[in-house]
Amino acid sequence: MPADDVSADFDAVYAAQFADLTVQLYAYFGDRQEAQDVVQEAFCRALRRWSKVSRYDDPVAWVRRVAWNLAVSRWRRSRTALSFLRRQRPQEPVVDGPTTVRIELVQALAALPPVQRRAVVLHYLGDMSVAEIAEREGVAVGTVKSWLHRGRTGLAAQLHQPSEEVRRA
C-alpha cells in the first residue's frame, strides 16, 4: 500500500471513530477529557504500527480494543505521556453544560462495578452483541448476560426507573 494511502486511511478511520470511541469511554470514566486522552493514545499506538494494523480485517476493532485495554489497565493514571497530550489539546470552547439526564446517567454508570459498567457501555454505546462482549472480555456469554442484567437493574435503581421496565438480556 502506498504511503499516502496509508496516511489517508488512518485519517479516515480517525475521523470516523474518534468521537464515538470517546463517548463510550466518557460513559465509562465519567470524564470526557480523560476519555479523549485515552482514545488519542490508542490512535497514536495504532499509527505507530499502522502499516500492519491497516491490513487487519477490522482495524477499528484493534483501536477499540487498545483503547479499552488502556482504560481498564489504568494506564492513563501513570503515564507521563498524558501530560504531553494535554498540552496538545485545542482550547475548549465554551459550551452548554451537560443535561440533567446525561449527568444522572453518567453518575448512575459510575456507581456500577467496573465489569458491569463496561458491559453496559459496550452494549449500548459500542453496539456490541453479548457474544462480542464475551469474546472481548474472555468470559462466557452467560457471564456477560449476568453483568448486563445486574447493570440494568443497578441503573434502573439509580435512575428511579421501575425495575420491571428493564429488559432482560
Add this chain to the structure above:
Amino acid sequence: MPDPLNSLFDDLRRDTLPQVRPPGAEAARRTVHRRATVRAAALAAVVIAVGGTWIVSQRNLDGTITPAASASASTYASDMLWRGRADKTEIAAALVPGASHSDVMAEHDQDVGLEADGGNYRLRVGCAGPAPLPVTVMVNETVDQQQTLQCTDDGVARDFEITVPSAGSVRVILSGIGQFDAYALRLEKL
C-alpha cells in the same frame, strides 16, 4: 417492550458527540514522531556515553590507552546508566513462565489492571534488578496485600494468594522506587 435505556444512551451520545474535540490525526503524528525522536536521542546518548565511558576507563594517567580488562564496555555502561544486568528482563520473565505483563520499571509507578471472575488466584511477581520493588495488590479497588520484593540481579519471585469475592478487577501497583528493576507477573486461577 422497548428497552428504556436505549433512549437514555442515545441521548447521552447525542449530547456528548458535539462536545468531543479530537486533537486530530496530525497531533497523533506529531506524538508518534516525537516519541520516535526521543527514543533515537536516548539511544544515541547511550551509545555516546558507552563510548566515552569506555575510552575514559581505558586511559591511563599519562594519556596512553590500555586494552580492555574483563568487563565489557556495554556491561559497564549498563551498570552506570540503567543499573542491573543487561539480561534482567529475561531473568524476570524466566521466573514467571507465561507472564502476561513484563517491563522495566521507570521512575513512575506501574499500574497493571487484570480482569478476574470470583475465585482464588495466585499472582506471581518476579523481578530482577538493583532496587527493592514495593508491590501493592488491590482487589476490586481495595488494598489486599502489600509486600516489598528484595530484587537482586539474579532475580526473585513471590506468590500472592488472592481471593476475588466477585467478578471484578485485580490491580497490581509496582512502585517507582524499584526503578530499573525488570519485572514480570502473571495471574493464575487456582
